[in-house]
């Protein structure tokens with residue numbers, strides 16, 4: 001079949017759409033696609049030529065073809081605060097597969113069970129405080145709880161001071177990943193403190209001065225070898241942060257889950273009765289419905305053809321994760337929160353992509369997906385059993401600030417359910 005010239009791809013009205021992306025946030029790609037009646041359009045972002053794509057077919061191209069590297073695919077302001085240079089995400093091919101095995105080994109079912117058991121212990125003290133009448137902001141408290149549970153699970157000291165410092169740093173990285181200017185610079189400065197901490201942890205484990213139980217994740221990272229050589233201290237530190245930071249980032253999904261329990265109380269009642277048969281569908285719907293990662297960028301390592309168009313090597317492609325999770329071709333009434341949709345239907349590898357899609361081993365799909373689901377399930381179960389109410393507050397969130405969060409951080413206080 002003859003391929004079409006790239007100039008035939010619909011394009012944005014303005015030559016550079018950076019301001020539209022800032023203005024429209026999560027819905028930028030999907031609303032532009034709707035207007036242009038297409039799944040792919042071309043534009044410029046920060047003056048660079050970009051192709052924006054959405055939908056399960058686009059996710060399959062992006063995650064199922066092995067075509068896209070993450071090198072030079074996202075702005076440094078984002079990369080530094082999230083995965084960072086030297087991390088698994090920046091690797092391709094064999095080197096990527098070898099590093100990815102480390103993550104998948106850390107995040108197997110036994111590890112996940114240990115983590116959620118630790119988290120449940122950490123929650124007990126908070127539940128008692130709430131029941132005694134204290135008002136807490138769930139987002140801040142979850143950041144601390146998840147930091148404490150992560151440090152304990154990794155096999156690292158979790159003193160109050162450690163938890164306070166690390167949770168501040170780790171949540172700042174996620175909160176400011178979508179910003180530029182002074183906020184981003186501040187978060188990057190704070191991140192350097194975490195990097196020093198993580199490098200020190202790796203050095204102490206290697207020298208035998210810190211001894212997490214063998215098999216604990218921090219021990220596995222410190223001792224991981226590639227082609228017979230251990231990772232450099234800097235790279236091992238980056239990967240340690242790549243476990244602990246996203247665990248803490250789960251605070252956002254849990255806050256959204258708590259919001260859903262409050263706004264759809266029949267689910268809280270069902271789980272409080274001990275009927276957990278629809279817990280996983282509920283959590284899948286939280287991950288589908290609420291905004292978190294808006295999009296992800298990749299650069300093609302070779303020329304390719306898609307939807308009849310011939311794209312050159314090094315094409316910069318941005319996949320709309322949020323828009324794919326809300327695509328009416330995959331999800332009926334995508335703007336309604338309806339966990340029932342997952343009761344008789346497993347998501348495919350490409351239609352539900354809040355944490356990427358495709359194969360885990362050979363692609364860049366998030367290795368922490370099962371841990372995320374288990375974390376949110378655990379917290380939904382525990383919150384449903386807890387005695388708290390949600391006083392009047394601003395529970396709205398904007399689709400412009402990425403990543404999104406209810407404005408109040410979700411304040412809960414003890415008392416009648």
Ligand code: HEM
Nearest residue numbers: 088089243246247249250292293355356363364366367368
């Ligand atoms: C808070 C919930 C989470 C969200 C929204 C999330 C989102 C994502 C997304 C969208 C990707 C794909 C990036 C790409 O295609 O380049 C990804 C990759 C990754 N995630 Fe997560 N993630 C979460 C939790 C976790 C957890 C709990 C861990 C580890 C404990 C983790 C570790 C990673 C790593 C190491 C990668 C890079 C994988 C690779 O390049 O092969 N994430 N995550």
